[in-house]
Amino acid sequence: TVETDADGIALITWDMPGRSMNVFTEEAMDELDRVIDQVAGDAGIKGAVFTSGKNTFSGGADISMLHKIMTRFHEEKARDREKAVRQLFEEAGRMSWLWRKLETSGKPWVSAINGTCMGGALELSLACHGRVVADEEAVRLALPEVKIGIFPGAGGTQRVPRLTGAEEALRMMTSGQNLSPQKAKAVGLVHEVVPRRRLIEAARKMILDGLRSVQPWDEKDFKVPGGPVYSAAGANLWPAAIAILRRETYGNYPGAAAILKCVYEGLLVPFETGLRIEQRYFAQILQTREAEAMSRSMFISLQELNKGARRPKDVPARKLKKVGVLGAGFMGAGITYVTAKAGIPVVLIDRDQETADRGKAHSARLMDDLIKKGRATEAEKEKLLSLITATPDYAALEGADLVIEAVFEDSDVKKEVIQKAEAFLKSSSIFASNTSTIPIKGLAKNSKRPGNFIGIHFFSPVERMMLVEIIQGRKTGEKALAVAMDYARAIRKTPIVVNDTRGFYVNRCVLRYMQEAYSMLAEGVPAPMIENAARMAGMPVGPLALTDETAIDLAQKIMRQTVRDLGEKAVDPRHMELIDTMADKHGRLGRKNGKGFYEYPPKPAKKYLWPGLKELYPQQAPEKIDVEELKARFLYVIALEAARVMEEGIVTDPREADVGSILAFGFAPYTGGVLSFIDGVGTGEFVRRAQDLQKKYGKQFKPPKLLLQMAENGESFYERFRPETGQLVKAA
Numbered sequence: 001t002v003e004t005d006a007d008g009i010a011l012i013t014w015d016m017p018g019r020s021m022n023v024f025t026e027e028a029m030d031e032l033d034r035v036i037d038q039v040a041g042d043a044g045i046k047g048a049v050f051t052s053g054k055n056t057f058s059g060g061a062d063i064s065m066l067h068k069i070m071t072r073f074h075e076e077k078a079r080d081r082e083k084a085v086r087q088l089f090e091e092a093g094r095m096s097w098l099w100r101k102l103e104t105s106g107k108p109w110v111s112a113i114n115g116t117c118m119g120g121a122l123e124l125s126l127a128c129h130g131r132v133v134a135d136e137e138a139v140r141l142a143l144p145e146v147k148i149g150i151f152p153g154a155g156g157t158q159r160v161p162r163l164t165g166a167e168e169a170l171r172m173m174t175s176g177q178n179l180s181p182q183k184a185k186a187v188g189l190v191h192e193v194v195p196r197r198r199l200i201e202a203a204r205k206m207i208l209d210g211l212r213s214v215q216p217w218d219e220k221d222f223k224v225p226g227g228p229v230y231s232a233a234g235a236n237l238w239p240a241a242i243a244i245l246r247r248e249t250y251g252n253y254p255g256a257a258a259i260l261k262c263v264y265e266g267l268l269v270p271f272e273t274g275l276r277i278e279q280r281y282f283a284q285i286l287q288t289r290e291a292e293a294m295s296r297s298m299f300i301s302l303q304e305l306n307k308g309a310r311r312p313k314d315v316p317a318r319k320l321k322k323v324g325v326l327g328a329g330f331m332g333a334g335i336t337y338v339t340a341k342a343g344i345p346v347v348l349i350d351r352d353q354e355t356a357d358r359g360k361a362h363s364a365r366l367m368d369d370l371i372k373k374g375r376a377t378e379a380e381k382e383k384l385l386s387l388i389t390a391t392p393d394y395a396a397l398e399g400a401d402l403v404i405e406a407v408f409e410d411s412d413v414k415k416e417v418i419q420k421a422e423a424f425l426k427s428s429s430i431f432a433s434n435t436s437t438i439p440i441k442g443l444a445k446n447s448k449r450p451g452n453f454i455g456i457h458f459f460s461p462v463e464r465m466m467l468v469e470i471i472q473g474r475k476t477g478e479k480a481l482a483v484a485m486d487y488a489r490a491i492r493k494t495p496i497v498v499n500d501t502r503g504f505y506v507n508r509c510v511l512r513y514m515q516e517a518y519s520m521l522a523e524g525v526p527a528p529m530i531e532n533a534a535r536m537a538g539m540p541v542g543p544l545a546l547t548d549e550t551a552i553d554l555a556q557k558i559m560r561q562t563v564r565d566l567g568e569k570a571v572d573p574r575h576m577e578l579i580d581t582m583a584d585k586h587g588r589l590g591r592k593n594g595k596g597f598y599e600y601p602p603k604p605a606k607k608y609l610w611p612g613l614k615e616l617y618p619q620q621a622p623e624k625i626d627v628e629e630l631k632a633r634f635l636y637v638i639a640l641e642a643a644r645v646m647e648e649g650i651v652t653d654p655r656e657a658d659v660g661s662i663l664a665f666g667f668a669p670y671t672g673g674v675l676s677f678i679d680g681v682g683t684g685e686f687v688r689r690a691q692d693l694q695k696k697y698g699k700q701f702k703p704p705k706l707l708l709q710m711a712e713n714g715e716s717f718y719e720r721f722r723p724e725t726g727q728l729v730k731a732a
């Protein structure tokens with residue numbers, strides 16, 4: 001809506017009907033275009049204040065629109081490449097030139113940022129001549145585009161460095177990190193930070209005080225703060241910027257690399273030429289596989305799953321009024337915290353009062369950390385703690401809608417607590433287990449109502465890991481599934497639905513990753529090369545460091561259990577020997593005893609690889625090792641396991657496989673996740689390469705039948721298991 005007041009100031013309030021957040025769709029841009037003309041053409045209007053009618057200011061460009069542009073390009077380039085490129089170039093610049101039109105329309109515009117302001121919306125605000133922000137804890141400003149494989153392509157790479165200097169601009173855009181209103185003001189991104197109730201008044205005042213309608217960079221003698229080449233400290237910033245980018249991305253993220261090019265080239269030329277340079281790079285980035293795969297998995301699929309794409313539709317949503325947690329140990333304490341954080345009352349049970357209290361104290365500690373960082377108040381801590389009842393008394397579970405057990409990983413202990421709890425539960429309550437290895441169908445046998453029995457598998461640390469696996473046992477009913485999904489949503493985690501199987505989905509893939517590293521060690525590949533190759537492939541944590549985190553004796557326990565259940569052949573004897581040597585002979589159990597594949601000296605010294613590793617196997621000469629092949633082995637061995645999981649129908653939706661792989665173990669995010677990785681390589685090529693690796697390194701690289709079939713048909717995962725239509729094609 002546009003309202004003009006007595007002073008001749010137009011107040012433009014953006015409030016998209018039927019959406020919880022404003023985003024720039026084609027129509028929204030068309031409308032803004034008309035409004036810009038209206039303001040410019042009306043002699044009675046002095047200037048404009050632009051704000052949002054929602055709680056947040058705006059999320060920026062509509063990512064589904066961007067993603068459609070990308071997929072259309074890939075379809076059309078097959079027919080007429082030149083035309084497709086031309087069209088993409090136009091579309092890539094649409095926003096940027098509209099923002100430029102506003103900036104040069106001759107009237108002063110002020111953006112009144114009343115809430116969180118992201119991406120294209122922040123870029124629009126930067127094109128406004130004035131910017132005021134509401135002074136509130138929840139308000140964040142960011143250009144997060146790199147996180148979905150692209151970069152700020154609507155003037156961001158040109159305006160930010162001209163406001164803040166190149167160094168700060170690079171930091172902000174290559175990390176995609178949030179800025180608080182105060183920080184945004186300190187770096188020169190906004191003019192004023194004022195209490196929310198004074199926001200519009202302050203914006204109007206800027207115009208009435210004679211705000212110019214010409215941006216600094218359009219003035220004749222404009223200079224980039226600090227100049228285009230030097231940092232605040234006076235050193236040439238580019239060699240360092242390039243080195244940091246390489247260290248952080250290993251060249252895997254074209255979007256991040258393009259930011260450096262845009263800023264470097266753009267600051268050497270006049271502003272509008274800079275915009276053209278940015279447009280050219282933006283169009284190039286939209287053509288990349290990484291941009292398409294990342295925006296799909298990290299934005300579109302993620303949102304769909306969060307909104308309950310896989311939730312049974314017929315079960316009405318139910319607000320959870322009370323949740324029980326059994327076991328106040330490492331996991332139970334974390335589950336209690338995230339549940340109370342969501343405002344749900346929790347009963348936390350352990351064997352005695354003291355242990356239960358210790359579990360509750362974990363929540364107090366986490367809140368204290370937040371208070372120290374200024375992200376929570378004492379009152380919020382007290383309120384959260386008041387929601388948690390710690391007790392050894394099962395009767396307190398009465399009335400709980402959902403109970404989650406996280407007691408010892410032991411079938412007998414679990415059986416006991418299931419029966420004890422059920423004695424106090426109403427017939428509609430759902431019972432969930434957080435077991436990591438015991439099949440849900442076995443545990444459900446201890447329940448009087450297996451239809452209400454389900455697995456909710458968390459990852460540690462619970463408060464930080466964004467994924468939960470919802471495990472369906474053979475008898476788990478739709479209602480249990482719906483309640484588990486509603487719970488995941490309430491605690492703001494992303495659920496993926498997984499059918500009951502050994503290791504479920506995530507741990508099966510993670511084990512493959514770690515075991516491939518054990519094979520490499522046994523082959524005599526130096527440990528630093530193994531860890532580096534994994535990082536270079538895009539994994540956030542090397543496989544040996546990851547083994548240390550989860551504990552070497554746990555790896556040993558899992559292998560021994562696997563041998564007992566599936567026989568000697570199920571475990572590679574070289575892996576068993578390595579782990580036994582580490583744990584039994586050298587007493588190296590991982591991070592927890594300060595001795596694993598790494599040494600953990602007291603802080604602030606950094607961990608380093610245990611030198612004794614070199615003595616375990618005759619070492620290959622590093623120059624003879626093909627690092628590219630090491631990288632490929634990690635990605636392929638995980639992706640192949642995921643393909644098997646799809647073949648077995650353990651996971652049925654490629655969105656869940658992809659999003660799960662990134663959230664749970666950080667599978668090379670630039671690929672868009674495990675299955676997008678295979679699709680990106682192409683199933684035919686992927687199978688050929690896997691068979692090649694199989695010949696050299698063993699059966700872990702054997703492609704499953706499903707993949708062979710898909711390769712023969714030239715099919716991709718997203719074609720075969722069409723998630724968009726909601727009609728999943730059954731696995732082979």
Ligand code: NAI
Nearest residue numbers: 327328329330331332350351406407408409434435436460
């Ligand atoms: P933990 O040993 O830290 O905690 C277990 C707690 O259960 C202890 O506080 C213990 O006193 C309590 N407990 C034992 N018997 C009980 C009984 N009869 N009644 C009430 N409380 C009882 O173990 P952790 O690591 O928290 O694991 C718990 C469960 O979560 C296990 O099933 C494990 O497999 C699973 N899990 C663990 C993950 C991890 O990273 N540690 C990740 C995902 C699942």
